[in-house]
Amino acid sequence: MTMYSTTKLSLYACAAFLSGCLAHPAPEMRHQAEMAPALPPTQLVTPQHPLRGLQRVLLVIGHWDNGETTDPDVQWSQLFGEDPESLKSWVKASSEGQLELQPVSVPASIREAGTAAAAGNAQMLIANFGKRPPGNCDYSDMLSRAREAATEAGIQTSAYDFLFVAVKCQGGALADVPGRTIVTFGQGGSPHVWRHEFGHNLGTSHPGMYYDCPLIEGIIQAPDHCTVRSTYDPGDPTGGGITYYPAVTRMFADWLDKSRFAALTGTGLYRLANLGDAGPQLYLYRKPSDKRFITFEYRRDDETPEKSGIWVRYSAIGGSIKSTLLNARPKANARDQAAPQFTAGQLFEDKVAQLKVKVCTTDDAATLAVAMNSAELPACNKIAAPALLTPAPGGISTTYPVFSGTGIPGAEIKVVKSQAPETVIATTQVDAHGNWSVLPYSELPQGGYSVSVRQHIEDAASSWSPNVAFTIEKLETIPQPQIEAPAVDTETGLYPIISGTALPGAMVRVTRSHDPGGALGKAQANANGEWAVPLTQSLPEGNYSVSATQTLANMQSAWSANRRFKVIAAIEAPLITEPQANAQTGNRPLISGTALPGAIVTVYRSNQPGTVLGSASVDASGYWSIRVLDALPSGDYSISSRQNVRGNLSAFSLNVRFKIVDDMN
Template sequence: MKYLKGFWLLVIAASLAACIPSPSLTPAAAPVASDAVATDTPLPRAGINQRPITGVKTALLLAAHWPGDRELDMADLYETSFSGKPRSLTHYLLKASGGKLVLKGTTISARFTEPVPPEGFWGEISTGKAAARAQGYEPDDYDYFFVAHNDGVGGAQGSMPGNNIVMRDQPYAGHYLWAHEFGHNLGFSHENKFGGIFDTYINCPGRGLDIDAPTGCATKRYGDSGDPVQGSKSVQALYPAHNRWYAGWLDDTQMAVIKQTGLYRLGALCSAGPQLYLLDRPGSNATQPLQIALEYRQPGPPYDNFPANDNRVNGVWLRYTTLTTRVDNVQLDGTPETVSTDDPALLVGRVFNDVAAKLKIQLCSNDPRGATIAVALDDQALPTCAPLLPFAFIAHPTLAERTSHKPFVSGTGLPGTTVIVEKIDDGHMVGVVGSAIVRADGQWSTQLDQALAAGPQRLAVYTTNPGSTNGASGYSQVFTVIDAPPAAIVHVPANNSQTAPYPTFSGTGLAGAVVLIREVVAGQPSDVIATALVDEKGNWSVQSQTHASKGQYTVMFIQTNGDRQSTADPTRSFWVTAKARAAP
């Protein structure tokens, strides 16, 4: 088996500082006061305000020691960075991204006899890279390059956006310092573009339960406890929802820009349902959007570790945001009558009013699964929180469609309501087998929670909403659940092609089925190196999270449907020759 697990390597290097020319003090190399070291890295796609960082990424960390430094606790450094344990950087990113970003790290060390480079951040990065190369590690073969040393003063810096971090402290509060600086690498700022250095609107005016913003609000620095880039280290908060959208961790089914007055439902972050709504404000356009972001959280220890009765898991968070070459946020304090900003969420019954944007938002209800909000645009009246519900329409599966045991079901309904899917037996609804939240565009889709038996099947759907009577039932066409699935179709990799050390596999198959990718050794199936769910459109794709050393490999693709699997399993042979690709 040629797949290698990640490892931690400690090497002592001789001084290299004397061999490294000092960088010229250009604007890019001059000492930087802020911990966010701004770069001019353009967006990957002009006009698309996202900077996706997904898949398996690699990082090289140099544990450095310059004269006068304190000794790093190497075991603790590993625990907080690449260990994969809860409250490490790698675990944090895996959770915050919903599994879409997997960071693989390697740690080496070097001791220097010359003083720490006077140029600061870029000097430490340059010197560290030279030390790594002297040990046979090419930093440009990794997506990220970090330097850690303990200078006794503390602090850290990260390029924004970029792929470098300098840690000048023993990392503290678990992942916190890493998450803060890696947030800068992703393009998350705390020096916003809203006219000052602040991150929360406080003491906003209002009448009764109404809150008016942002005109008339005061401001506060470091008041956002739901964002490690802007808030306190005492709460292990995951990045805000719109930051995750910017990083490519949410897809179009999880985010929408609200364009019309109505009810909308937010699922709890990291769970099923819409994760983010954005509302445009005056002056919004494709290159400089000025928006309001809405999200809803629930406790998920060790992150978002709020008590169950805490304001922050019983209301909706609102942030003013600009998503361009970086992310700039200002949180709204939804309880301006209190001094603290640790209770920022808009609670049930309260109304947020942005006069300039001509919009209002009211939280109608919430539970552990999500929150229902009423939104009024263009100075319209807020809609009722308990509307009369129409019936839900089910579009798929279609008549005589052949499906897996757990098919995808989809249709249309009233935005913000929840669609309940029930199985039909002998003409009667006999039990819930799935549910879905109707998105802002009126579409809903879900894969059934429970497997259906092989043969003809029919489903019923109806809508629910807190305070409303359930809508009338709609019914699917009769479809057929098959037993043994056909062979998976493989598109990538092509036979005898070349791949990177973390190869990607993709193709088509039976919607709802699972494709297993097994290595073939000496003509026999061996370890499963990746699995992929076939989506509702019949497509599947997965990147292996296991490093492959250089050489030739053969893999087999097995499509499974419940406890049955395909009988004809295609194979592909490929060569791993490429090095890890550096981040843009």
């Protein structure tokens, strides 16, 4: 499959860039969608462009033969300074510490020759780019000159992950979408230009805005008959905003674990935490008529609480993100466009998608009432009791039982002793998918026990759930945990996932064999006894042997049997095993195969890398599967795939040809 060139986006015209302006008003147009029957949401798009861990950035400051250049110290400060406005600080805050940009040091021989950065700064390269070309500078040309200068300085491409170039030219900036290169053609007045362009590297195209939407019977109707403004979103640096990156970008970059974002799956209440706080960060609803997602995030305004609100976007998510923000102000003027959020009491409806949403409250977190498929909006203050699924009624548990169940996404759960609600055993929060799980604060006594649970949303509380009685037995010893993946003597990537089984609720610790002090990670076994330790630090290539122990009820098990495997650095193309070559399938085929555990596999139409059929995370055993989201027309198809390991891409896999036949569904 042919690799494709990433899109390049410019910031703004030279005058806007140098003056620090954020955007220019764009021509207005009217958007009218065709009516189409709504379908229930099915699966979510997995983040497409994971970017985590330590990423090395080479900053090259180009100067011309006549000495013209941008200010190296200002550029470096805007990128890597300790100021919270610098790109490094901005990315660290947006990713909640999961992505760190580290400047690459210039070799001492180059510094001593006087060709390194000003003021003795050894973490950027100042290079002579020769004679300034007539007219505007070319993006690819500037990157080539920077790479050539780096090679001459002894800095090979393997020594850096990102290449940032600053040169004095026509103004503005360009970046790959997604990608690992940025060129600025002037001196920005603030770090905004770097934050804007790095948003493109993360995979976000210039967002737009729906505004001046109809208000009918107190409900904002969208997006039909809304006005569209291009390149503007005050909540996204790639749209001129001065806030941290939005939740949909964080999902795309794999900064949100899967417990913090989910599909809206039915009529009911949903809770959103403030962007960056613990708890659900993002809900998505797929609009089948144009295959976009309607996304919801909450931003709290501590200085002006009444401005706290829900940000709604229509996002096309594939090889990149293209979003259009929905402005909640009817007949919005320029000032109102800077405050587009839906505040408490406001309603939104998309008739084509058959989705209606009311913002119930916007306090520490926000509550949404959601109605689908023409259902009535649920009452904001009607909270049903949560479900308690484990321990099972009449079952036997350890003195540290795992309490788990379902509830309103984002609600607070309280577990108490039956008939004694003042005896609080545990508290936790329901995740974005409506699931919760928690251990008791302390060891419970042996014998018969009974518990009940309730859920809270701010000051409102549900009734108590039915009592669940079970028996607690104290363990004299605990068995060793079992390691199930990686399989014995198999190959894995630099970030293997080690997984297995243990006692429910036990804390499992994994170490190098015969080196109990060299811990690789730990994880808690869930209610089914399953655990997984995804390594966050890469392992060097070579042969490894690991073991695990579990701790529960103040007891530690023996070490498990050693598990041998081999770590390799090469990221080979994933393998597609289904459908088989020349097979016939229905119009929503299941595509599956093998790849490196922990990688994200994306499936494309062959030679059409802009046509994404789906993405999936690879499990600890190296297996992945994707159910094509939208029904495909009958006919002949050819697909390919590639895997992404923390931002590092494999080659495309071999094409697999198959045929879709309608009557096979």
